[in-house]
Amino acid sequence: MTKAIAVRYRGRRPVLVGVDGSVSAQGALSWAAAEASYRHCPLHIVHAVNWPTIGNPLDRSVVGPMTDGLRAAAEWVLGDAENHARRAAPGIGVTAELFIAGTAPTLLSQAQHAELVVVGSRGIGGFRGLLVGSVSATLAAHAPCPVIVVRPHREGAAFRASPRGRIVVGVDGSEVSTAAIRFAFQETARRHVGVIAVHAAMPRRRHPSHGMSAAVVAQLEQQLFGESLDHLRIRGIGLQTKLVRSHPAQALIDESAGAELVVVRSHGRGGFAGMLLGSVSQAVLQHASCPVAAPDAVVHLLTRIPARIDPKRMSRDFAQTNRLRTQGTLNLVDAAHQAGAKRVITQGLAYVYEPKRPGLATEDEPFWHHPPKEFRPVLDALRELEELTEEAGGLVLRLGHLYGPGTIYAPDGAFIGLVRAGKVPIIGPGTGTFSFTHTDDAAGAIAAALDSTVSGALNVVDDEPAHVREWLPVLARLLNAPQPIRVPAALARLAIGSWGVAFMTRLRGADNTNARCVLDWRPNYPSWRQGFAAELSREGSAP
Structure with missing residues (x-):
């Protein structure tokens, strides 16, 4: 690995x-190199070599x-794999290690420090007819991070050079399946393909709904499906939904034909505590005709x-x-556990930091002590979200004013529309x-x-x-909109209330030093000036 790559990673x-x-491992290697990229x-x-052992299963010793x-031979397998990975993705850092x-x-131990594990569906020692071997099944059930199980494509190639199919994810309305949906969207964004969300209802001669009509049952199922996806849709990613009358495993297996990836979770509504890989996931692992992934983060x-x-x-x-932010966070944290x-x-x-303090706010500083009445429930909900995240050992990413596609600052966003119409003034001193x-x-x-x-946090x-008073006139100029007028705070309070005035006159900026240091993160748009100009120019929104 070159010094430049080592520093980068x-x-x-x-x-x-x-x-x-x-061949299965070759497909896994190609997939893993693409994932790393x-x-x-x-x-x-x-590459782990299980050298022959003697003794009983509880006291095994190496023959010699x-x-x-x-x-x-083992080193040749490892060296060939390393060379293939460097050719497949020359921009990534590659290391290789042999274990006896x-x-x-070995893979479970190494997975403790991994972002993702990729394995082939069957190794050299796999039995004929068994589509998923013991190693891949064990990893999918017990690894502490997401696992992707790769199967060679039917045409014989170990890996398709470019993605052609969609990513399939099963939805059952549980919080656990929400993690799978988010993982599917992340993979979709990386591959620039679409998502098929599948909800399967078992066909029954007599539905267990105590005489409810088929139309009502169908409506309830549609509502369940809609609730699972409403808050998860991401602009720019094609989402196709399917409600099918089939066993969930069979539905996902059917959809896997021609798919790029199938995403499953450990267990959904029918899961039992301690059952780390549910029956649906096991069936999909065994029979799906494309790679299968099991995500492990919320x-x-x-x-x-x-x-x-x-x-107001x-x-x-x-x-x-x-x-x-309150009940939803609690549900997701419980599901993650x-x-x-x-x-x-x-x-x-x-x-939402206390505005009376000087300078930019760091993460250690308190939230607003006495916010305007209209904003108090929002702040209380944010406090509860952060407490629940802390109890789960998680991380809160405190975002600033979001702009870009799908936000109020997008070319078709509500705020931009108001600025274009000259309806956003500078209130008080701005x-x-x-x-x-x-x-x-x-x-x-x-x-x-x-x-x-x-x-x-x-x-x-x-x-x-x-x-x-600085950024609003610049935004108006980018839009060829009228320059904002100035309105006294007392007059503005009559129209937009105490919170509206505080929002435009009292908010405090934040310091990003810690995120830059501990995450090794840098904004692609260091300034809103660059970001707004790029967004509005790219969309061709300026009249």
Whole structure:
């Protein structure tokens, strides 16, 4: 590994892949190299040789030292894999390691420090007709991080050079399946393909709904499906939903034909404590015709914020978001614990610090002591979210004012529409300090957080906090909109209430030093000036 690559990947957990010279392992290696490239992290290749042992199963001892010929063969397998990985993804750091031990225990041990594990469905020692071997099944059930099980494609190739199919994920309405959906969206964004979300209802001669009509049952199932996806949709990612009358395992197996990847979780609504890999997941692992992944982290970004907010009615407009930040967080943390997830990441806010203190706010400083009445329920919900995340040993990413696709600052966003119409004034002295965060930079921070073991809270904001009186006129010029007028705070309070005035005059900017240091994260848009100009220019939104 070159010095430049070593510095680039310092502190990042690797993608781990097991190889044994089989066609299945070749597919796993190619997939793992692509994953490491997508995730901007190193690749660690492991080849484990289970040298013959004697004795009973509880007291096994090695027969003797490995012969030179066997060691040379093992080293050739490892060296060939390392060379293949470097050719497949020349920009990543690659390391390789030989172990004289059992394959499954070795990979499970190495997985403790991995971002992701990739293995082939069957190794050289697999039995004919058994689609998933004992090693891959063991890892999928017990690994502390996500596992992808790769099967060679039907045309005989170990790995398709470019993705062609969609990513399939099963949905059952449980919090556990939410983690699978989020993992599916992350993989989709990396591969630029679509998602198929499948909800399967078992066909029955007599539905266990005590005489409810088929139409009512179908409506309830549709509602369940919709509730599972409403808050998870991501702009720009094609989502296809399917409600089918079939066993869940069969539905996912059917959809796997031509798919790029199938995402499963440890267990859903029918899971039992201690059952680390549910019956549906086991069946899909055995019979799916494409790679299968089992994610192991929960990233909670759920909100339900209206496109237009009335600052005098914050309690009403944020009621659903407050519930998602309280009860929703509790549900997701419980689900993460039940599923054995090792990482919980949630979204907080970086502009709720006590405004009376000077300078930019660091993460150790308190939240607003006496906020305007309309904002108190929002702040209480954020405090509860952070407490629940802390109890789970997780990390809160405190984001600034989000801009970019899908936000109020997007070219078609509500706030931009008001600025274009000249309806956003500078209130009073215009001293509210905004720390902005582009959506791409938020995504980058989440990816970096998944690579780390950092807990607590971090400010994820750009490098240039700015007063409203500074950034709002610049934004208006970019839009060729009228320059904002100035309105006295007392007059503005009549129209937008105490919170609206405080939002434009009292907010405090945030310091991103800790996120830069501990996550090795840097914003792609260090300044809102660059970010707004790029967004509005790219979209061709300026009239």
